[in-house]
Amino acid sequence: MLAIIIASAPLGFSNTYFYDVGVNAMFNAIVCVGLNLLIGYAGQISLGHAGFFALGAYGSAILTVTYGVPPIVAMLLSAAVVGLLAFVVGRPILKLKGHYLAMATLGIGIIIHIVLKTESKITGGPDGMSLDNFSMLGFTIMGDRMWYWVSGVLLVLTVWLALNLIDSPVGRALRAVHGSEVGAEVVGVDTSSYKVLVFVVSAVFASIVGSLFAHKNGFITPDIGSFFHSVELVTMVVLGGMASIFGALIGAVILTLLPQILAAVEQYEAMILGAIMMGTMIFMPKGLLPSIVSSVKRLGGGR
């Protein structure tokens, strides 16, 4: 069904600008589906995922531009390094809970942001870096239309993988960590390993999308790794619905489109975003999609 929606959406696209927004929405959706595994399913929090996104982007930029590595290799290499980094920092910080974990991940994000900004010899500093199109085996992804289809396929793939994972022994263990850590431990779930695993997985998702984003945009600045971007990602997950894969997807799409729609009343954009966020927390704490689903069920169930 998702594939049909993605495939049919362009029918309403009157120019390439729509494709551009569509690609960004799907990129965000992929990151959010990954992040939702961590936040919604395993019940952990990260306010530093934009950092992993930015590392993926810069990894690709540095490897392809400075060292002439093929884009696909650069992307995978960056993802591997980000995965390793997430593993190394995840081990100690995922012992923390709640606010403490939020603060620690926030710290990681900020460190990455600052490093990208200040190591200007390698990263170009605040001026950013430009890079070439993504090409592989003599085939080059160019233009918003082609990126649209590539990201569409990747999004469907991501959703499929995430749905598989959730309904597997690994996925149940992750959800059990959210439900009760000690309850999971006593039936044999090594909770700390699972928390690290899902942290690494979500970081790798962010890194890969970061690499693709860098190639698609052709130009990146350290601000893609800013705290604001991390919060944006978490907001997408929370708005759409925690522990709902399609919820995270919808949240990502809405929050990507909203600024476009609100462009007419630009000066109020941040205010309206804030109001939506507050409204969600007060009236639909579970998020958009789960709330809609449960009210439909209530009506349909006749109880």
Place this chain on the structure above:
Amino acid sequence: MSLLKVESLSKEFGGVHAVENLTFSVEAGHIHSIIGPNGAGKTTLFNLITGVYTPSSGRVLFQDRLVSGMKPYELAAMGMSRTFQNLQIFFNMKAIENVMVGSHLHLDRRFLPSLLRLPTVTRKDRECRASCAGLMEFVGLNKYLDADAASMPYGALKRLEIARALAAKPKILLLDEPAAGLNATESREIDEVIKRVAASGITVVLVEHDMKMVMGISDQITALDYGRKLAEGTPAEVRENPDVVNAYLGAHA
């Protein structure tokens, strides 16, 4: 044969001796009850045995292996499982999924096959779902097979924890006040479940306040007070013990 041995076990919380120099052993195949007034250290003892706490001193032997200091999930892999006095249910999951998490150790839990939904994973998962449904029936939860854990009443959740613990296929099962907060009928039903668990060959260690239940089903009882052993023996012996009567009813009774 003693399946579980506790030797001079102590646990201190900032100067308070929750468990002090406690020694006892649990025979394989028995229902062994731990009784004592509130604050006697029963739950602390459970947490020490199952690896939730590490002892201040002393040791715990399970199947003649030193297990104190091991993590709860390592003990689960050795065949030790438990329930909790204050429920530790996964309220974000369906009832049957709660039980399926109990089978965690017996399933294919490699990451990539799970991610790709390989046939080997799904087949085992289907079998697991069926056997977990069987366990839910075993504890009398037939009508909650499709329920969300969050929508179930308290009494049913107590049994759901037992089903989850059984799904781990334990050799020894520690039940922390399985009848607490239940009415007389529910508590009799739990009683039946415990007897059936024991009859299936699983050693049961029981912490319980319901004396009627304890006296009715236990093979062996250890009575605690202020973290120390007050008495031990068969139900008849413990019932007659003057120290136990004092601890429960006060010195003037």
